[in-house]
């Protein structure tokens with residue numbers, strides 16, 4: 152482990168960011184905003200300052216859909232190592248073997264040619280054909296989880312997280328029974344995606360990554376012994392030259408990206424249905440309406456709020472000269488409300504014709520590999536949930552996730568009201 156920050160350095164960093172946020176700095180504003188504060192008014196303030204807003208923290212911020220899209224598709228912009236992104240190095244070694252970080256070391260954070268090589272290995276599992284073949288099993292997972300719910304339950308912990316965890320676990324070849332531990336690891340990882348801000352967070356992150364490495368090493372060994380029809384078996388049998396680091400990081404990326412995002416699509420969808428009661432009946436009755444509903448949730452309240460790119464060379468962007476390495480924060484959630492593209496952008500309208508122009512899944516070479524899968528999961532989960540519980544209602548305050556990058560609920564207590572159990576299984 153190197154370059155660990157001391158408690159004093161963490162304190163100084165937090166104080167600096169909060170100070171800049173108070174002064175209206177856009178980058179610090181995003182980083183310092185409290186979990187329960189609605190971030191969208193702040194994004195609008197940034198938009199009002201222009202398309203490319205300079206932060207005193209040595210970055211540019213943009214909420215323009217056009218600029219975000221062009222940066223994401225421009226290979227002169229690169230993804231950085233976690234070191235640059237989080238200002239803390241987290242390389243760990245155990246028994247002489249590198250402890251692989253499923254985010255930092257994965258192809259999400261790599262550039263071509265490594266990115267291209269690794270993404271290609273798992274792409275076949277996410278083609279439209281492959282997804283079509285999985286739809287029946289996803290439907291069954293949704294129904295099985297609905298069957299387990301009582302009159303009062305927590306949407307996030309008992310449904311929205313359970314469905315995507317089961318889906319991605321099946322796809323990877325993880326045996327049943329790991330739901331709770333994955334949810335705990337996922338939270339620890341997601342919390343640190345926008346930086347590590349305290350020693351406690353760092354300790355949790357390290358413990359999580361070590362536990363994950365032990366777990367996945369065992370699974371890899373098991374699948375080498377008895378391969379099945381799943382991603383881990385495919386990687387160990389068809390790509391024997393793959394390094395341990397690439398294998399552990401690729402499977403870890405799929406695991407955590409596979410559920411830590413989709414859980415929020417589902418919970419944000421439930422919240423949007425509560426805020427817009429007129430959408431509940433069509434959502435519960437029509438799978439086609441559910442498609443538009445999910446697209447509009449992705450646009451209006453996306454699970455991934457921003458991403459960052461770094462110019463790999465000095466270049467011009469929207470009239471600004473960017474030196475090599477200057478971070479550009481692409482506020483996807485703000486781009487999705489760009490009034491130049493979306494009419495009445497703050498309105499939730501599941502029948503909006505151009506909702507799919509959102510950037511919730513990014514664009515360019517890092518476009519989300521799981522976009523199709525999470526659309527199916529979100530549509531089935533929300534359609535079936537409201538079909539089963541047409542009177543679903545909030546039953547207590549919503550607790551938000553701490554992360555600024557990942558937006559969604561941590562707890563969302565509901566009561567079912569009158570149910571339609573007999574109608575739900577078809």
Ligand code: HEM
Nearest residue numbers: 258259408409412413416455458512513517519520521525
């Ligand atoms: C609503 C659900 C989801 C959202 C909002 C989402 C969002 C994103 C975004 C914004 C990126 C790109 C980040 C960037 O450009 O810096 C991304 C990449 C990625 N996502 Fe998703 N994702 C979702 C679901 C999934 C699922 C279900 C899986 C896997 C089963 C998945 C796997 C990945 C992978 C592997 C990448 C890296 C792609 C690359 O670097 O080439 N995601 N996702």
